[in-house]
Amino acid sequence: RPSGDFEQGDLYRVLLDAPFEGIAIHVDGWIIEANDELQRMTGYDRETLLSKNALDLFAPQSRDLVMEKMRGGVTDPYEALGLNQSGEMFPVQIRGRAIVYKGRQARMVAARDISDFKAVENALRDSEQRFHDFARSGSDWFWEMGPDLRFTYISERFDEITGARSQGLLG
Numbered sequence: 006r007p008s009g010d011f012e013q014g015d016l017y018r019v020l021l022d023a024p025f026e027g028i029a030i031h032v033d034g035w036i037i038e039a040n041d042e043l044q045r046m047t048g049y050d051r052e053t054l055l056s057k058n059a060l061d062l063f064a065p066q067s068r069d070l071v072m073e074k075m076r077g078g079v080t081d082p083y084e085a086l087g088l089n090q091s092g093e094m095f096p097v098q099i100r101g102r103a104i105v106y107k108g109r110q111a112r113m114v115a116a117r118d119i120s121d122f123k124a125v126e127n128a129l130r131d132s133e134q135r136f137h138d139f140a141r142s143g144s145d146w147f148w149e150m151g152p153d154l155r156f157t158y159i160s161e162r163f164d165e166i167t168g169a170r171s172q173g174l175l176g
Contacts, residue, residue, distance in 0.1 A: 026115040030106050031059045034075070037111065046097075046118055048090035059114065062087060064094045071099065075112060078103060087116060096123045 027043030029036050039054040047054065047062055059075075060068050064086035071085055080102045087097040101114040146166050149158035156174050164170060 026117045030113050032111045034058045064088045095120050
């Protein structure tokens with residue numbers, strides 16, 4: 006069995022740097038601790054992060070939302086736009102909670118870069134739109150059924166060709 010001979014500081018750093026999220030601890034918005042993943046996400050080194058206000062890591066259009074969530078003590082995840090050192094924006098999922106850190110009231114925030122998820126979501130939405138555009142433009146009617154053999158989609162041409170109303174068939 007491996008030994009548990011970690012120094013307290015070592016264990017703290019391992020736990021802070023282990024997550025896949027960028028983590029910051031801040032007091033009144035001023036970052037007092039940051040992990041390696043937050044450095045990677047933002048492009049800032051640790052020393053620079055420790056001189057920043059947490060709101061500086063968000064795009065201007067997301068700052069009011071982030072401030073509202075911080076003030077409200079919201080712990081549920083929400084989405085905002087992150088801002089890296091190069092000025093590039095990227096979508097993040099944020100989650101935070103109030104903590105006591107070194108005897109002071111603070112807030113720990115975890116940020117996950119969701120750029121890949123958003124790219125897949127957008128590609129799926131574009132694909133669905135192309136399918137619906139194709140179905141509307143054709144001279145035939147198209148339908149889609151789920152595994153339970155219920156209609157999930159019926160093209161608008163169905164109503165024109167059959168004279169029936171497709172809305173009653175969905176589901």
